[in-house]
Amino acid sequence: MRLLIMGPQGVGKGTQAALLAEHYGIPTISTGDIFRYNIKNKTELGLEAMSYTDKGELVPDSLTNKIVKDRLAKEDCANGWILDGYPRNASQVEALDEMLAELDTKLDHVVALEAGRDVLLERMKKRAAEQGRADDTPEAIAKRLETYEKETAPLLDTYKSRGLLVAVNGVGEIDEISKTIIAALG
Ligand code: AMP
16 A cells, blocks of 8 residues: 555644554655654754754755655565655655656555644644644744645645545544545545
8 A cells, every 4th residue: 555645734644644554554654754853863864954844844855855765665665655744745746756657656545634724723732832843833833834735735636636535534533534544545
């Protein structure tokens, strides 16, 4: 199973990706987690990414595409994966298409989690208080939502026109949402 999980910040992508990964026995690849790991360990990649993540801006495609390409080539990805937080703009969709063609494989589904703006902002406020992520400042949160609406949300139409989109309501009990997604994926 090769899946994308898409949706705005705070919709529960990470939580649902973890449950799907467990259900299908495949790894989750979260570009946000990869950046955070590198920032924490002060690697070259981390130092470069930090100036963007702190402001809630997208890290340049050249860096982001490369980390995904390297990760998809790893052995544990041979039988499937879930990409969480990638692609986030049209150029990343193109880059992913090329990677998949090179690997002679294709996407099975794109899961889009949905929730209203009020729910998202409330969840983000809670996460900021609980986790203290460096990029959960009010300015960065607002910037990420704006970037999502402008650059990422239009990609849902791209995947819809390819017949890959599975839209699921992201508001409700975590387990119920997970069951709904799995049922929809067949
Ligand atoms: P996330 O945890 O998915 O919200 O990602 C945290 C931050 O990492 C984002 O605000 C971006 O700065 C960066 N990031 C994660 N994924 C991507 C991506 N696909 N393209 C560019 N930047 C990304």
